[in-house]
Amino acid sequence: MEIKILGGGCPNCKRLEKVAREAAADLGIEATFTKVQDFSQIMAYDITSTPALVVDEVVKVSGRVPHKDEVKALLQEG
Amino acid sequence: MNVLLYVINLLQTGLGSLAAYLAAHVLLCLLPAFFIAGALAALIPKEAITRYLGRDAPKWISYPASAVGGFVLAVCSCTIMPLFASIYKKGAGLGPAITFLFVGPAVNILAISFTGVQIGMDIALARIILSIVFGVGIGLLMSVFFRKDDEAHNDETSSSRAFAQGAKVPATTWVFFVLLLGVLIAGTLQVGLLTNSYATFTLPGTWASGFQSWLDSVVPPNAALGIEGVSVHGVLLIGLLIGIGVTAWFGLNTVDEGFNRWTYVALALVALTLVVASFKVVAVDAGLSVGITGKLVAEVVLIGTVWWMAAKFFDPYAVQEWLWEMWRFVKQIIPLLIVGVFVAGMARAIIPATWIRAIAGRNTWWANLVGVLFGVFMYFPTLVEVPIAQTFLSLGMHRGPLLAYLLADPELSLQSILITNSVIGKRKTAVYVALVTLFSTLSGLLFGAWVNGANAWLIAGGTAAAIAAIAVVAAWLNSRSGRRQAAVATGSH
DSSP: EEEEESSSHHHHHHHHHHHHHHHHHHHOOEEEEEEEEHHHHTTTTTSSSSEEEEEEEEEEEEOOOOOOOHHHHHHHHO | OOOOHHHHHHHHHHHHHHHHSSSSHHHHHHHHHHHHHHHHHHSOOTTTHHHGSSOOOOHHHHHHHHHHHHHHHHHSSHHHHHHHHHHHHHHHOOHHHHHHHHHHHHHHHHHHHHHHHHTOOHHHHHHHHHHHHHHHHHHHHHHHHHHHOOOOOOOOTOOOOOOOOOOOOHHHHHHHHHHHHHHHHHHHOOHHHHHHHEEEEEEEOHHHHHHHHHHHHOOBBBGGGGGGGOOHHHHHHHHHHHHHHHHHHHTTTTTTTTOOOOHHHHHHHHHHHHHHHHHHHEEEEEEEEEEEEEEHHHHHHHHHHHHHHHHHSSSSHHHHHHHHHHHHHHHHHHHHHHHHHHHHHHHHSSSOHHHHHHHHHHHHHHHHHHHHHHHHHHHOTTTTHHHHHHHHHTTTHHHHHHHHHHHHOOOOOHHHHHHHHHHHHHHHHHHHHHHHHHHHHHHHHHHHHHHOOHHHHHHHHHHHHHHHHHHHHHHHEEEEEEEHHHHHHTTTO
């Protein structure tokens, strides 16, 4: 599973990464985490605002930091 | 001249300014404003607004929605840029994106309420109204200037679904916002009903007037420079603020993960500070005269209701996010603000008033332009433009150029220009900067004329005429390029 966090380094982006890592660890999922901070790379995805959570190149969440339980559900649906 | 005395005088001026900024009426403004900013960031889903900014949205929806979006969504500069880029590239196009870019920093809730309380509601209101009017104007103008480019990239991005999702803001959230706004307004509105004391009692203690005299000697009030001095009430509030700072550090830093003991203590201290700030406290010979004001009653009721609503109607995680965003803004803004206020205060004693009066004392084109250029080239952190503006005001700057400065300062910084350039390119950025400069100068000039007592209809007429003239020029340019395009297409020149 490839998990990407899109965001330019603002506090919410760091929070999303932390929550995503914890969720993956809780579920025992092996995933590579990539932080995409370059603006033009971020805008290549179909989102309106950061931070955003991308799982296997599918945008799952954008513009907010979901609760860990919600992230777990998103990771489990694949 | 004795250097030591000079330095001490400088420090006293700086401290005096800082203390004045921590006085009751500022706290009653800034504390609620930060909570409102946090609520805007955490409780309003961006989709609720971006659904009106899609490619197919008609102009009479997308422009107002961009302006509203600028107010609601752009509390943090880190949100403005990605949203601006998306609206431009995947949404309604250059015009609404520019309107959003302009309105966002200009009507920041923190800046507006702070401006209103410190400098005056006239400037705060002018800031809001003129930013929105000219924000839409600049957006429309740019979309006309660059229509060819806009249409070209519209075709490129037609497959985006970024703006298709919608979201609604539940009624409880609306009510909650009204309550939070109520806390802000009840504390700051200068209306007899709220500011009058309905009952007064005196806390005995002869130490009070002695303490006040000592405070006046350490941080002397200086009416000529506009420094109010520190009151006993002020010292008490500063103590409470420090308490909030310390407990919030432990209680709010990780509130997104959960509440702890310190969270409750910090929140209780915030409520207490707002309540204490609402009393009218004066040091008298017998002790402390304490007045129960209308705003005290209002604040107690409103804060209690906010607390109850947060506990009963909102998801715990939503409340945690609200507090986390609020605290995040505090950490980002307050330290720099304190330094900025202190330095701006010292500047009052250093900069000769004659300079300021000579350059910007009257409402001329030149004075307004200087105000704008100063705002553009001097970078100050968020909210610091307010104490800087107040220093200028006390040194004799006219309110017109002052507004021009306040409009231009948050708009254009080197960083924002660079990022804007990376999104829309050099030509468009240059035009944008030119338009912001022009309209900020114009706004200052018009506001200054109104302050000087010019007939309001004359001013409205002048504004309308200016806008009409620009629209005519833009339409002419547009038709010229359209004719040229058609000529090229048919192969004739």
